[in-house]
Amino acid sequence: MLSKLFELLYHKVYVNIVVERSQTIVYVQECSTEGLVVSESQTFKTTTINAKMKEFINSFTSESPFYYISVLDTSESQGALPTCISRDMSKFFDLEFSKHMCYKKNWAYYSSKVDLNRLERSYPEIGIDFIFSPFVLLANFFKDKIDSSLAIFLLVEDNYLSLAVFNNSELLYSHHINMEHNNESDVLMMENQNDEVDLELDTSINLEEIDVHDDVELTDDFGDIEDLDSIGEIDEFAEEEIEEEIEEEVTATIEEEATGFNEDYQRYSLIQSSINRFYKDEKYKSEFVQDIYIADAIGVSGDLKRYLEEEMFLNVFVRHLDLCSELVQLTKAELNEI
Template identity: 35%
Template sequence: MKLSGLIQNIYQQIFIGIVIQHSSMKVCVQLRKGKKLEKEISRHFEIAHATPSAEANEFIRSFMDESPFSYVAVLNDTLNQGAIPTCSMHQAENFNDLGSCVTICSENRWMVYAEKSELNALQKRFLINGLDFIFSPFFIMSQFFGDKIQGKTSLLVLIQDDYLSLCIFNDGDLLFAKHYATKDAVEDESMSADIEETASDSLGFNLDDEDNLSINLDDIDALDELDALDDLDNLQDLDDLDDLDEIEDFEESLNEAVEESEVALEEAKSKYDGKIDNFSDDYKRFQLIQASLQQFYNDDKYNNQFVEETYIADACESGPDLIKFLEEELFVSAYKRSIDLEKELVKMAIQEVKYAI
């Protein structure tokens, strides 16, 4: 047995995958010994400014202290990153200025790049525990949809809460790639108006009509007692009531009914707001994809071919409208799969350290 294999069987190896957004952070920890997965833990943390909180750092450190063989991997969240269809630095000049970038070639066919200063800033955010790997979202997509990139021309899309990455492959060759930050994307007024108008049609009500955001109170059983209010108009004298206790009981029942109606109304409004938000996010993502495809089709420097299929890796539980937009507006077959990015990072870290599973 090789010394490295002996060490792996004696010590636990700890792999930590981290996906960071502007205000949240997901962590997956796998504890392995030999070929056996002994334990897996996943956690979600609220953070600020895309920087790990003290609680998150302590959580990560608690596992790193358990073994001298611990590996931390993070998904690259820098803005100035991408991928180009060549590994030649000379040819790369046709696609982007990479003078201040770090580049990594894949299979001597295509390369990813990222601005060096932004990578340094990313490492500083994790300075407390350090980083072993920074993985590109384009490598993630090529791995996750590895069985889809070897055939016909396909568009791969990775959706996160704050980011959207896309790339086009044909027969294993990268043809085109783009990376966007979506959290703080600013749309002009006409775009916002179009989103609201389309959302109104899709959801079946007018967003500007407050009556449509309310619920039908006749459908709430708890408000049946409100019918008694009609009888108050016919009261000439409170003496007609046999007992003041009846008034108090009535008022109590009325207050309870009103409170229940307010809760039901708030739940209904929240439900509709969620639909609107999902629709709006999906529409923004569709516009980014549409603009990217137009660039791919119209720019002569790309080996532009008609995209036949689209595969979406969904890391944020997006709505159903994006699929509909792609199929109806761009005439492509679209498929969506959920992805646990932090677990995918762990898989890639395992591959990088040559750990057999």
């Protein structure tokens, strides 16, 4: 009774932390009993908590005793198992050094004890209330499809892929992939593609053919011969400077396009390898899958969709996903069960 009274006096504050490759997004919702009061998001150029991040979070949590801090699990050694029966779990993964929980008594998700402890110690100044598995997030986001279809479900983060195959809410297979730690053959393939793109663009652009003289305005009154020499030096300097700027712009464009192309092709290759494992490994109850639903948290290009359609002959459906907003929903759902 007393706790209910306090809940009427204070707002609830939901702090959600998503760590990406080189930055951290912190999204905060402040809610009253009547609904949303304020929401605010900030991005910090760090993957660990710093003074500015702590100050931003404390500006909200200091106003209410009812605050909840949630993070998305970034552990590399995590996944999901197609069973919730303890004696059967070892058929799929050795859980001796992992923590696991069941999801609606249908399947289980796990994560390394070492990684979880490390994650908790990463935020000593603020503490963590909930660590959510990307597979739980994926299951909630595609609940309408998972409960009634056979399909591949994929969460695309900045640096991770979380892939699961469901058949009418039954988990058949899962794979959590760190894109930075994939096998060497994928890395070598990407490097070769980089070299080919660089070579193609280098042969198509000849900086010597670019006429920069039209951009330099000269006056009719040259003065003495020393002034003429000075103008000649300026003209040569301007030409070199323009050529350098063009080279920098071309290089930046090449790198940006090559990075986007390579990452989408890398994602496709990793998805293809993972699905092949699902089909070939006898411990999984493999079914032929034609559909893939992608929860896109970063805004991938259309290339990934095209690769999956043209190379794997999949029917591809893409939904945009806001990781921070989804964490809020998971936190609220968790609190309702307590």
